[in-house]
Amino acid sequence: MNRYIILLTCIIIFACGKSSNPSGEYPTDEIPTPKEEVITFKLESLEGVGYFNAVLKFTVTAGNKNIRSRGVVYSTKESPTKEDELVLAASTTGSGSFEVQLDRLSEGKTYYVRPFAEKTNGIFFYGDQQKFETVSYPEPTVYLDSLTFLNQQTFETYWKMFYPWGTDHNGSARMYEGQVSLDGAGMLKIKADRTEVWEGYSTADPWLRIFYHSGAIHAKQQILVNDERPYWVVSGDFKVPTMVGSWPAFWITGAWTWPPEIDIMEFKGNNTNWQNTVTGPDWQNTSWQTTKTVVENAGSWHNYKLIMYKTSATHVAAELYIDGQKKATHTGDFVGKPFWLIINMQMEGASGGHASGPQSAEMQARNIYLAAYDVIP
Incomplete structure (x- = not known):
C-alpha cells in the first residue's frame, strides 16, 4: 500500500514541476504591456x-x-x-x-x-x-490720496474751501468754513445746521432762501482728459444722510462752462444714489444720462468711483462704480475740457424739505483718490 502512495506522490510532483505552456507563450497575466507612446x-x-x-x-x-x-x-x-x-x-x-x-x-x-x-x-x-x-499697469500720477485729510496742513495743500465760484449753489444752504472739520485720522466731516436768521436768498438758480449753514470743498488740481492724460480715476469713501432735505454730493463740473458735469455720488433725500452725466452746448441745451442705484445703509461706508478715459479725439467713456461694481458707462464730449472736483452738502432744493428740512445733517468722507495715467491701461 505504501508503495502505491509513493508512486502517486512522484507523479504529482513531476506534473507540478513541468511547464503548463509547452509552446513557450506567456500566461495571460505575464504578457508585457506595450510601451505607451510618448506625447x-x-x-x-x-x-x-x-x-x-x-x-x-x-x-x-x-x-x-x-x-x-x-x-x-x-x-x-x-x-x-x-x-x-x-x-x-x-x-x-x-x-x-x-x-x-x-x-x-x-x-x-x-x-x-x-x-x-x-x-x-x-x-x-x-x-x-x-x-x-503679463503687462504691468503704468504708474499713475497721483494728485490726491488718503493723506490729504490727515491734518490742516495737508488739507490746505490740496483743497480749497467752498465751491470754485463761491458759497452759494442750487439749494437753501450757504457754505461756511466752520462747517468743515477733520477728525485727525484722515476723515473729513461736513455738517449742515438749520438757521432761522434771515440771510437773504441764494445767489444761484433757483435762488432759494438761505435756511442752512453747510460746507463745500473743491480740489486745487483740475481734471483734464487729453493726449497726455487720457485716463483718470476719481474715487472716495462716504457716509451720507438720506433724510428728506439732505443733499450730499461728490462730483466733477466744468471749470470753464456748464455743462459738462458728472455726478459720482448724489443722494436727494432718500437712499437712491444718482449718477448723472450732463452734456450739451450750453446750460439752456443739455442732455442727461442718469443711473439710479438704491444703496442699502448709505449711512455706512461705501465707495463711489469714476473712471474716465479718452475714446476718440472728442469723446470719453465715464464708467461709474459703487463698492467696486460697475453701474453704468456714460459718454460725453469732454476731451480737452477741464473739471473741478467738489465735495459738498447742499440742502433742500431737489432733495425736498422746502423750508422744513431737518435741524442738522452730516456727511463724512475719507480715502479720496485722484490719479491720471499717461496711457490707457
Missing part, C-alpha cells in the same frame, strides 16, 4: 498677452492617439502640474492643434506654462515649459 508638443504661438490674459496655441507632434483631454497647467512657480492651475483647450483640430485662453491672471506677473494631454487610460503627459510675463 510631444510644439508651441505654435503665444499672443494676446495683456494685464490679465494670454492665448497659447500648441500642436501635438507625436502620440496623437487615444487622447481624452488636452490643455495647459500654469503657475507663478516653475514646473507646474495638474495640482496647480489647469485650463482645458478652448478649441482643437483633427491635426492635433489646440488653443488655450488664460483669463484669470494678475498684471505684471511671470507665469510658467506646460501643455498637457491625458490619454483615455488616465496617463498624463507634459510638454516643455514656456514662460511669459
